[in-house]
Structures are given as structure tokens and as C-alpha cells.
Amino acid sequence: MDNYYGPGRNHLFVPGPVNIPEQVLRAMNRNNEDYRSPAIPAMTKVLLEDVKKIFKTITGTPFLIPTTGTGAWESALTNTLSPGDRIVSFLIGQFSLLWIDQMQRLNFNVDVIESDWGTGANLEVLGSKLAADTGHTIKAICIVHNETATGVTNNLAAVRKLLDHYQHPALFLVDGVSSICALDFRMDEWGVDVALTGSQKALSLPTGMGIVCASPKALEASKTSKSVRVFFDWKDYLKFYNMGTFWPYTPSIQLLYGLREALDLLFEEGLDNVIERHTRLAKATRLAVEAWGLKNCTQKEEWFSDTVTAVVVPSYIDSSEIVRRGWKRYNLSLGLGLNKVAGKVFRIGHLGNLNELQLLGCLAGVEMILKDVGYPVKLGSGVAAACAFLQNSIPMIPSRI
Amino acid sequence: MDNYYGPGRNHLFVPGPVNIPEQVLRAMNRNNEDYRSPAIPAMTKVLLEDVKKIFKTITGTPFLIPTTGTGAWESALTNTLSPGDRIVSFLIGQFSLLWIDQMQRLNFNVDVIESDWGTGANLEVLGSKLAADTGHTIKAICIVHNETATGVTNNLAAVRKLLDHYQHPALFLVDGVSSICALDFRMDEWGVDVALTGSQKALSLPTGMGIVCASPKALEASKTSKSVRVFFDWKDYLKFYNMGTFWPYTPSIQLLYGLREALDLLFEEGLDNVIERHTRLAKATRLAVEAWGLKNCTQKEEWFSDTVTAVVVPSYIDSSEIVRRGWKRYNLSLGLGLNKVAGKVFRIGHLGNLNELQLLGCLAGVEMILKDVGYPVKLGSGVAAACAFLQNSIPMIPSRI
């Protein structure tokens, strides 16, 4: 018996951890195994090849690390940079803030480009810095692809363009935690040097696997990086890759089988279709928000996130009360506003293994909550706007035609 | 990999089998056990006591039979009646039809009171028959509490009133397949002699357990019934109840643990609250149907079913196409129209372990399907009507206050 039981399904719309599909739960419902038997290395070998597809890389080297996104960040930084190295990074919300905090505590020299929460990375300033940096003191550009706190997606292609324009050799490190497998992401095309995500986001697995992918240039950098590291050291992984046993320490057998199934589901749907589904769900959400007469925390359309929407509430409402009420009355889990936007926004996560009717149930729930807390919403208005769009754009399920 | 994979959850809104809560799936995720060990009888003993609560009976004797609702029907009839016995029964839809067909094939003499599909049992005719039957040739009244094909709930208290009024000793046998644990049902108060349900309905379990409850009068009748039976014979169960081993043949270990958990969830929520939740979900559904400008197949409010709503579509639409489209495009499973109402109605099951936001997702889906098939629905209208009601009536989740 759960202590907080409520009838029916929990409607999980935080931007991670997200809903795990039944297929993945099934795949993970298993006893431990000896990870030194031939079975696990054989499986791992194929997984490593397949996982490259979600990064859209041919030349990258992936690492499946028993950690979270925070650990994946640390792995990306400490393997490629040395203490004191100058990093340019962007502060646009809670997760970019936390990454920058990590960089500072790891003794990097972080050159922070700050923008208002709700706006994207200021690439103009980046351009100036790159232009000025003829001595190549900037060792890395670190950027959060999708800032989960504000629902802002940065333009990675534009960052690459700038780097190329200034022929700047800085490493390009990307936090793809709430983007990879959901938003368009092209590691090789965009010349990303390290990309990373966490299992509990668009991959729709439990938390516990940090997935990091390194370009050849990043691997090269790891050979000379002076950052102290052991658990997160790629060298140990590479040594075991070469030996064909793949694991420097014990992996989660269950997450490996879960990842296998999660990738199978992604490939069955088609990665591009998955991304398109995220676009569709996000558009529907934004139409609903508009119909409710509320504002998107994201200030320009070019930054709209297709995995999470941060909704600004009127000043007379505490957005935390919306989240609390969702849980207490509707079995609906929404994302809180964090730090600077605490109390001001609530967030709807629309990423992972999710479909339109699930989202519409959530939107209907949000409408009732808004009414509960005194906002004069017209009930049904958001759902109507979302449906008007969705009814024209949802494709048939290919396996069922 | 499923052959008919579509992303996200399947929205299961057929009126059975219904959604299984995760708690129950967990409870059933187990190896077989020796059913002759002390553990299974001890568990069964408590289950039999607890299962009486869902029938609201103190004096009844329950049987947990490894079968379906069809088998439970057969068990009810063959244990209490003898070939040739006169039964009065009501034909008002596909499931009452099938039960009557079974009665006839089992060689009972069925006196059928037929009504239009969409109406309830004609109790006036029943009254006349009882009045006329001074010789007590009628051995049983068999009635489907809730006709799943048309969404019609019959008034059992009124049947009992008639029987009492005419001091008629006929047995009172009730199919509660789509009512028990969801609609108000009072075995002892209404003098029901046999009541039955199936595990895959409001109990929210997998199919495979027919739950039959017999009054003392029914048990008495079983001693002299001449109907040929073995598998469904209560006598074997009673013998093993007396021995304390409880099982004349192998039960499903998984369904026993599943039933334990399902009952725990029901009792945690409170059976009356569960019934109220069904009333609320049904009302919301009917308000949506009304807002869409469509008709309920059920012709009078007194018969409205709180577990399933059969929606009549305009004659230019084939309701089967609605169901097909739900599955093919929206991962939504709706109920087909059956037999006389095939092509004319589709059904929304709203029973079992289900909450409001799940239902609202379904209703939003139905709106889009209606538009798909050419019905001029105003998108959002049904959801709006449902939300207007629900936002005023959903209680807080007690465990979360």
C-alpha cells in the first residue's frame, strides 16, 4: 500500500523523471546477472553503437555512466579541461546556474554570459568574446541546449557557426539532458565535442544512467586534462572497451536492458518522428497557454522549448500552490518554478514516451487548477485550442494502419 | 517489441477489461506457489471474508472461480436451478441476451421480458407475472444489474420490492459484472440470492476470476438442484472450505495476490467513495455527450449507467469507424456497438481504477475522432462541460491533504 494513494494513474508532467513505458518496465523486471559473463559485454557493444544514433554521431565515443545528469556534467568537464581553464558559459536559468556553479567549484575559470531568465544564450556576447580571444584563452564553450527551468532552447548551430567563423578551437560542450531524444540534436553536424543526457529524461528510463558522448577532439583533450578524476574518468572506460569487457565497475543490469528496450522503441517510432511528436505536443501546450490568457516564460518564439513549457502566472497567484493542488486533488504532477522564478511559473513537462491524449488530460487538469486558485480561466479553452491543432496534425500510428 | 506499438500509454476505455493499477501489477508479479502450503489457505480465508464486503453481505458465501463472467453465470444458474425450471429474465441488450441464451441452452424454461435496447427491465410486466404466479412456478428472476451494451442500470431494489409485495419465493439472481465495486449494490438489503462479477471489471484485475456470492437460500437450493455440473459445482468448494484447504483445484496464485491488493485499494479509498467516484466520472461523461449534441443510448435518466455510456451517433456515421480511428490514431480504446446497436453506438467505459484526468484525456480524444469522421463537434465543448462539473465536485485525495 502506498502512503499517498490516490485512485487511477498519476499524471506525471514534471520535466523529468518522466513516464516509463510499460515495455521498458517489463524489460527491467529482472534479476541481477554476472556482468562479466559473455552476455553483458555482447549487449553493451551493440548498445554503445546504437546509443550513438541518438546523438547523431558517427565519430563519437559514448560512455554509459552509473550516475545522474550532475555526474555527467562533471564527467564532461573534468575529462576535457584542466583547473584554471577559461570556460565561456551562459546563465539563463536554474540548470545553467547549477552547471556554472559546478564549473566554479571544479576550479575552472568561468566567463559567465548572463541573460534574463526566459531568454536564450546571448550569442552576440559570445561572438565578441570569441572575436577578442585571438590568443585562444577560451578552452571551452559550455551551453545547456534546453534550459529546463524556463523552457528555453538554445541555438546550437549558431554557436558552431560562431566558432567556425572565428576559427576558434574551443571545445563545444553541451548539456542535452532535456533535449536529446526529444529535440533536434546533431552532434557531428554541429561539431559538438561533448554531449550528455540522463536516462530519466526523453529516454524514459529510471534515473541512474548518465550518457556522455565525446568527439575525437574531446577524447584527445582527455589525454592531457589535468583535472583530478577517477570515477568519472573516461580512461578507465576506454581501457575496458579495448579489453572487450566494457565495464570498469558494476553497471546496472536492469538499466542496460531498459536502455535496450528504450532504444528499440525510439527506433521503431523513428527518431525523427519522435522529435516531431515532441514539436506537436509542445505546440499544443503553447496554444493552450495562450488560450488561457497566460504567458510563456520564454520570451521569444525562437527559444520555445519543445520539451517543457514554463507558464507565468499572474502576480496574485503563487505558482507553487498550483503544483501542490495538482498533486493533492488531481493526481497531477507539475513542475515547480525554481529559484528566480519560484512562485512565478509552473512547468508542464511534455517529453519522453507520451502521447496527445495524455497531454490533453493534463491540460484539462491545469484548467481546473487555475480555476481552483482563482484565475478566471474559461474551462475547456486550452483543450479546445490544443485539439484544434492536434486534430489536424496527429499522424496515424504506422503499426496500426 | 509489441507488433502494434504506438508511443505513450494506451487509453483503455472499453467497459472491461479495464486499467490495472500499478499496485496490482506489482502484487501479481510473482512466481507460482504451492497452493497446499499453509500460506494460501490462510490468505484465502481472509480474502473470502473481505470479498463479502464488496457485495455488502454478511450472510453470503463467496466463491472465487477460475473462470470468466460467462462461467460465473453458469455457476449461478446450475447450482440453484434444475432443468425445466421457469426463469423470468429481461432482454434489454447484448449481455442480457447472452445470459438468456445460456439459460436456454442449459434447458431452463426462460420467460423473457423484452424491452427496447436503451431501456431498463420492464418491471411492470414482472409485476404482472408475479401477481399471476400464485402457484410459484417462477423459480428465479435473473437480471443484469448493469447492461454493458447499452449503459442501462436496472433498479434492483424495485425488483426486491415486487418479490416482497407478492410474497414470491423466487430466487433473485443478479449479474453484477459491470456494477459490483462501482455502482451501489446491496446483496443483503435487496435480498439478492446470487450475485456475481468478473475480476477484469470494476475490481481492475486481469480476466480470470469469476466471483460469485450465494445467499443462504441459494446455498439451500444448491443442495437439491438437478442441473448437471462439476467444475462449477459449489459443493466441491464448500467441502474444501470445511477442510480448511479451500481449493478443489488449482487457483491462480497471481490473481489471489492481485485480489488482495485490489481489495486493499478499494478499502483504502472506501467503497462508498469508489462508488461516488464512478458517479462523478459518469456524470462528467454524460455532460460531455450532451455538449457534443449527441444522444445517450439510455433513454431515461433513471437508467443511466455510472460505469459505461453508450453514445448514439448520427445515422450518417458508422460508430465502428469511431472505435477503429481511436485505436489507429489516438491510442484510445473505445467500446464497439454490439448486435442491434452495432454501427449505431460507441461506448465509453468509465469504471475501475480510473481518475478524472484520465477520463478527460479520453473525452478530448473522442472529440477529435468525432471531427475526424465528419461530425460537426465544437472541439473542447465536451471537456469544458465535464470540467465545469468536475472542478466543483472532485474531492481532495485524503492521503495527500
Place this chain on the structure above:
Amino acid sequence: MDNYYGPGRNHLFVPGPVNIPEQVLRAMNRNNEDYRSPAIPAMTKVLLEDVKKIFKTITGTPFLIPTTGTGAWESALTNTLSPGDRIVSFLIGQFSLLWIDQMQRLNFNVDVIESDWGTGANLEVLGSKLAADTGHTIKAICIVHNETATGVTNNLAAVRKLLDHYQHPALFLVDGVSSICALDFRMDEWGVDVALTGSQKALSLPTGMGIVCASPKALEASKTSKSVRVFFDWKDYLKFYNMGTFWPYTPSIQLLYGLREALDLLFEEGLDNVIERHTRLAKATRLAVEAWGLKNCTQKEEWFSDTVTAVVVPSYIDSSEIVRRGWKRYNLSLGLGLNKVAGKVFRIGHLGNLNELQLLGCLAGVEMILKDVGYPVKLGSGVAAACAFLQNSIPMIPSRI
């Protein structure tokens, strides 16, 4: 928390229900589905074809009935025979006894050939009866292939030979509950008219599916059989087979997916290899019993069962105490002696998805129990005898070579 918790795995060695492999548990760990969607009929169609392979039949028609072995018996009898029909059957143990009891209660005229418990069906007497029955009053020969209570396997080929020798047209009905998928069984070659098993036996599923297979002759007989039946009536199944929807009433979605996986595992191993594995495990068990200085309840080698061994204990020991002690001290579940052999034998089930080391753990446990209850066993003797044989005969696991 289980009420009867003991650390480690339960060692399940009753002759059913048996251990469910993790693969099957996984396959069954799922929500309900609409059984009228295209997915379930498509799956059922393939299952029905594949299930014929476990009966070794090309011409048979299988039925997957939501019931137990007892229900499968009833289905076999009532579909092919009419009340008063003369059946020849063999009483050699508890399960043949129960089937005969069912036949009698179903009003057949049972001509019982009784033998000592521990011996096989007396085919000489059958021969005489067939010889004498020039008028073909015998409508069916009903035989339990493997009597689970005594560990006796009957010779079905010999029964067929007799029927052919006397050119007798009697139907040949076989209870294969503890044989099919474990012992050599050849429906077509042996001219079996109805064969049946239960899901919880060698198929290694939960209880709840009775699997019945009918020859064309049996199907023909079902058209004229006058036995009253509805739930078990093949006619309803055949009608839905023809419609392509396959199910006259709701099947267990979970058991269908479980059956799919169970068959996949059987076919992956190879049905003949599965049978050979059962032969090997049984031989090892018998060698252990011999080493302990105990007797097999089965009196001649020709009847030795490869799915269950009933071990006779000295008269100064109560075999029930052995079973109780197994459960209370060793987390080992053994089979009780039933009816005539209650207290005199205990049974080791060695059927289903089981391997040699599991069995050896059980045998070691039995040795300790024997010592516990005062039998002067030489500890290790049975395991040694079993290992001596197994070490020479276990094949490599093909997928791992």
C-alpha cells in the same frame, strides 16, 4: 511484506503449479488491453497455430479456455459425449479418480478399470473389453497420460494399437495435464481425439488457461453430443474463430502474452530437447531415491514418470511431516501424498522450466529432511548418484557455446 517470509528463493517442487521463468513473468507484467482490437485476434491466430506444435498435431483444433485442468476435462467430455454414453477409464491414482468422478457426475456410464496405485493402466483388461464390444457400445477411452499422484506414465501408443487392432471407433481422450510439453506426446501419430493440459504445468505459466485440442473426429462428435454445456462449448469458440475475432468471452490478456513467451522459450530450446531434459532430471531423481534406499511408488520401470516421482517412505514415517518440514525449515515445497497414499509418499515434481542445479538443491534438501524425520539416510548419497549421471549427460547450453 509476505506473511510467511523466509530468506532466499522458494524451492518449488510440487508437480504444479511450477516455476515461472522470469521471461514469462516479464511478458505478463502488463496492463489489460481491449481484446476486440486487431492486436489480440492477430496474436491469437498465431498462438493457435503454434500451440498445435506442443500436441504434435497438424489436424487438431486447439481451444484456450479460461479455466483449469478440471474445466478442461469437462470440456473434453461434454463436447464429445452424450449422457449415458459408455466410457472406459482407468483408476490408478487421485487424478484419474477425480476425472472418473467427474464423468459419473456428468452422467456418463463409466466402465472403470481399476489397478493398484503405483501401477499403470491395465491394458489387458482394456483389450478384453474392446474385443468383447463388437457392438461398439464403448464411446470413449479416457486415460490420464501421467498420473500425477503416483508418478505413473501410461503407454498411449499401446492404447491406440489396441483400438486399431480391434478396429474400434471409440474416441480416445487423454488428460495430458502433467505430460504435455514434458513427456513425449504425439496427438496425430497416436490418434488421440482430445488432448488437454493446464497452463501451470509444463508450460510454466500461472494457473488459468485450460488448453484443449480436438481431432477432426472429436469436432465431428461435438456436433451431435447431447451433453448440456455453454461455457465449455467448443461451438462458441468455432463461431468466433470463423469470424476472426476468436474470443466468445474475455480472455486473460496477460496469459496470452505469457503463453506467447512460454512457447517461444520451448521452441528456442527445442521441444525434443525439453523432453530430453525432463527425462534427464527424472532419471537423476530416481537415482537419488535409490541411493537413499527408498522406493519409487511406481512399481515398474515402464511406468516411471519423467515429470513427477512419488517416493515411498518407511511405515514409521509420516510423509506429510516431510512436506511440512520442507516448507518450515528449508523453504522447499514438495508434493503431499494424496488419498490412498496420503502419509505414505511424498512427491518431487520435476517438470517445467527447471534445470539440473535447481533439482540438486531440492535433492540435497530432501536428504536433510529425511535425516530430520529419523530416516537413516547417508547425507550426500542421493546428490552423488544424481551428479554421477548428470555430469555425463547434461548438454552444453546451445546459445552459449
Place this chain on the structure above:
Amino acid sequence: MDNYYGPGRNHLFVPGPVNIPEQVLRAMNRNNEDYRSPAIPAMTKVLLEDVKKIFKTITGTPFLIPTTGTGAWESALTNTLSPGDRIVSFLIGQFSLLWIDQMQRLNFNVDVIESDWGTGANLEVLGSKLAADTGHTIKAICIVHNETATGVTNNLAAVRKLLDHYQHPALFLVDGVSSICALDFRMDEWGVDVALTGSQKALSLPTGMGIVCASPKALEASKTSKSVRVFFDWKDYLKFYNMGTFWPYTPSIQLLYGLREALDLLFEEGLDNVIERHTRLAKATRLAVEAWGLKNCTQKEEWFSDTVTAVVVPSYIDSSEIVRRGWKRYNLSLGLGLNKVAGKVFRIGHLGNLNELQLLGCLAGVEMILKDVGYPVKLGSGVAAACAFLQNSIPMIPSRI
């Protein structure tokens, strides 16, 4: 379908990851949840209290880190020590070697006391060093409680005695990966400053949770430690403990529920009974090894490990072949010999949620493998020796008396 399918259960006897009990698999079979809802903090609060019991500490502060044992090591070191700090550690096998390697790579000054593999930590040398260290340059003693590679258990009480004798203030850091929840461990009584384990060992969970417990003195040290750390920094945890939200980053919901169940099972059995069961299983294993005429890698009885036994094979046998054969022929997973003892020993893990009959199945399997590879073992001899001891010492299962 698994690619390396073999019938029956895999017999998992590597010293981690170990068998997960079905109860824990059930508890973990669940969707993700919002970890910021009131439910997860409430659960975590109790878990943190309960987890202290497995360390036998009142004053300690536990951390449940999403990592493996290797990460837990890093957490223990970097939170309490500063680069250049002198550590005394013991090299007695592969896992102590790896920890020392980590210490060196983390830039600590490691004073290694090396002993033969198969012997315990040389405490005499430790004594001399402590005696000589009047200036207290030694900042920490790091010791592996149970060296998993050789099956050697070190005497922690003796280490504490030495520290006390010399009134030495060095921190006392203990790797309890293959000891805690299985061997006698007393954090407070022995004055351990940091103790740690991994979820996949005696707790019998999947891999993925590093459990670290810090004494007040260790916490104090963490305030001044200059080691660079973010992911493993206790400070972040302590901050969130104070806020009552408990998690600085996303935990694995499934592992939290799994830990809850694992602790419940441990407490139900009783931690002291669990330890006694490990003693019993280990003794039985050693008796078998002796009966086979083989040597324990552990050179003195005082160091015998009760969680893993490393068995030395004759020089003409390659122990890796034993492990390979176990997997290929018997579905038995044994531990390889690592590094210095590669090819020379194989290991039997006997820790976690395991019972006697499981172990006896393993021992029987080892006997057959030994014969397979040409060692003249007397089949049954090891099992006989083990049974002779076990039959006298296994207690009744309390819940079943």
C-alpha cells in the same frame, strides 16, 4: 527472447551483483514519480533513519548516492581528506588495490602496507606506523573490510584498538561493500568514520546506489577538506537534508522503493539472523571445499570471509575454465580469479538474499564442473559435508513455525 537463453534459473554465485528477491523486484516494478512531491522526501527521511541500522550507528549521517562502490569510495575520500594527505592503506587483493589506485590518482599520499594475497591486513605494521607517527601525519586509515577478490575479512575492531592505543586521531575509513548487511559490522562501537557499501551486494538490490555513512568527526573533516568535488560532495546533500527536500539531484525512484523493501526484509529476518545465515552458508561452503580436497585462498581461519570463498585450483587447471564451464553448461555464474590470482582461483559468492538449498545447488554444480575439467573430485562429497553441518544448524523459518 534472451540471446543466451538456457532453461531454468540462472544460479548467480558471483560475489555481486547478487540475487534480487522477488519482493524487491516487485517493489521496483513502477513508473517514475516526481521526486519533489511530499511523498519522496517523507519516504527518504525514514529510509535515512533505517539505513543507519545496517551500519549499527546512532550518530552517523548516511548518504544515498546514485553511483557504484567506486563512486562511494571517492565520496568517502574527497569529503574527508585534502590532496597530499597521508593515508595508510592495505594492499591485499584486487579491490584494495583499486581503492589505493584511486587514492593515488586523487593525489593523496598513500602509505601502502602490502601483504600476500590471501592474507589479511598486516596490523603489526600498522601498529609500528602509528607508534612512529607522533606528529600525526597520518590523516586516515583506509581498509577494505572484506576483500572480495580473495575472501579475506579484516579485523576492524583490532584496527580501532590500535588507533585508541596510540591515541591516534586518524580518520578510520572502511570499504564495507561486501560486508555490510552480511558480516558483523559496528560503526559506532568500532569508531568507524566513514563506512560505505553498494546496493548490489548484501542488500540484494540492483547496482546504482552507493550508501555512505559518515561519523560526526568525518562530517567535521568535510568542512575543511580541500579535495575538489561536486557530484560527490556531502555538503549539497546536507543542504537539502536541512531544507527537508533531501535530494540535490534526481534519485532513482525505483531504487528508493527497492531499498525500502530490502530493509523491510532484513528487519523482518533480523539483522543478527541475517549475519548468522551468512556465517552458516560460508561455513558450509568451506566444508565442501575441504571435502573436495581443495584449498581456500584465505590462509588463516581468522580471515575467512563469510560472504565469498576463493577456491584455489591445482596448477594444472585454469580456474577461468571452471567459470566458463559453469555458465556454458550449468547456468551457474561463479566469480573469476582477478589479477594476481587470475586462473588460480575461482570464487563462490554466498551473500545477500540466499538460502541453503540455493547454495547446495551451486556446490553440486561446482563438483560436476571440477570433474569436467579433470579434477578427481568425489561427486557428492562437498554437498555431503555441507549438509552434515547445515542439517544441524539451519533454524526453522520463524514465520512458518
